[in-house]
Amino acid sequence: MWGALARRGGRGGWRGLAAGRPPAAAAPWSQVVSEAEKIVGYPTSFMSLRCLLSDELSNIAMQVRKLVGTKHPLLDTARGFVCDSRNNLQMRGLVVLLISKAAGPSTAELSFQHNMVSGIYSSQRSLAEITELIHTAFLVHRGIVNIGELKSCDGPLKDMQFGNKMAVLSGDFLLANACTSLAQLQNTKVVELISSAIGDLVQGIYYENSKLSEENCLTDDIGISTWKEQVFLSHSALLAKSCQAAMELAKHNAEIQDMAFQYGKHMSMSHKLHSDLQPFVKGSSSDTVVFSLNSAPAVLHQEFLGREAWIKQIREAQGKGSIMDYKKLQEAIKAGKGVTSAIDQCRFHGNRALAALESFPPSEARSALANIVYAATRFS
Template sequence: MVSGIYSCQRNLAEITELIHTALLVHRGIVNLNELQSSDGPLKDMEFGNKIAILSGDFLLANACNGLALLQNTKVVELIASALMDLVQGVYHENSTSAKENHITDDIGISTWKEQTFLSHGALLAKSCQAAMKLANHDAEVQGMAFQYGKHMAMSHKIHSDLQPFMKEKASDSTTFNLNSAPVVFHQEFLGRDLWIKQIGEAQEEGKLDYDKLRETIKAGQGVTSAIDLCRYHGNKALEALESFPPSEARSALENIVFAVTRFL
């Protein structure tokens, strides 16, 4: 044990990061059907896709090998179920991605939270639970670790979704996800018909003016509601940490929560 951390727990953290990185690499695959001539030669994109697939698979293979070396069937089961959740979550995200004319599917915030937990929260939640299992803690402690990981991941995702709406005017010319938390809240408050109308009004020559749409969303209740939800999950994560004795590790975990729930 080093600094209160078992070597198997450290190995688990590395495995979790390998899986997360593999997912990011696989998500970097380019849809060749959407390429334009200005994007570069098709053969370069095809080669990049092949490298992304192979690199992601290599990382996943190493993660699986590391899991086997832990020699704990319960931990393997937890991480395997997290991988299943990830695949299911990404599938749902793709099925509700922006379609023709930049119109998203009609999903409410409750559906968004379910999908986001699968694609962004399950891995951290179950990894935290598995870390407690490796230290032979009981089911109650494992449950609290799961709750911390779940709410921490949700808070972090909402914080990331909010960034395009929190930046200063001079630097906010970037696009944003039309299925992000502030947008889903905005659509839920506004209603489907008005939301479609606003998207139509933000289009110029067939292209969506994200700056205009961003200002429309910021004028509504979507951003403030997303901030409230981010803080709610942050508070839930802090509540879960109260089950653990005071320590430097607990303080570090609390500071992570503070970092993603603090807004200027």
């Protein structure tokens, strides 16, 4: 149904991923983000900078320097905020601002356009910052390591325990700031939406970690439908509900709110699938690429192959000393149907996101939202 959406004309119009392929001229991710940031008025990659530069977090940052020389994940998380923000989806706030501008004011809010800057209400900008803070808080919390699984090469036990404390403290601080700002919006429906998104995140992360904590459990025994349910909770719910909340702040009707929700959901799903596919679609490299055995291509590979045969391939790739030969496993997955099926799923969700944009009038903001989809479904 969504494989060959018709072309739409006019300024700001969009094209579907016709015949299962994105436009040949789809721009790289960093370029798409840079152009979108110009539309909303300022770089949103650093929207949480005011909070990150507060005295409290500055003190925490000074303490985190003690982790240099260890392999604590909190260091990589911190580097990612500064150096890699445009190569990852550290841009939920940007999407919230773009969809706010694409929708514009509702009929009920036309008299309050003086509160808008660059076509976006101040409350919607606050919501975008709140979304970024919540996302950042959970990224920091994900950096907590299991002390029982540490090796001597990871760093001194005392330093790793200290890193965990910093991860908990930093994440809680960001989350508390987000919740305070959320209350200041004084909109009960928005508070309910974002609170439920936080609950979804907690539930999604619990699902991610619960199976992996079981002894000798390398991969989940799930199908792609269950994988999607879990990914929605841990990756898509926050953006989807933030997009819906942005429409609520502008008093848009239920239909527009639902379309904003659908765009956020399906765009982030396509981005997650695109991310999972990278180890399997990148150009040949002599380097060993480590990937999750619960990523979309692996889950689909297991679905086609069968659980027993998949476990057998994993065991064969482990070899002696329980060291995983990811290159061998990667080739096994690429030889099956998992990769091509994951690409199809990525473009399916991309088309669903583009279809949701039909409800918004043509504009630069809508074109930017479409370009984000094209970039997330672009494969070399």
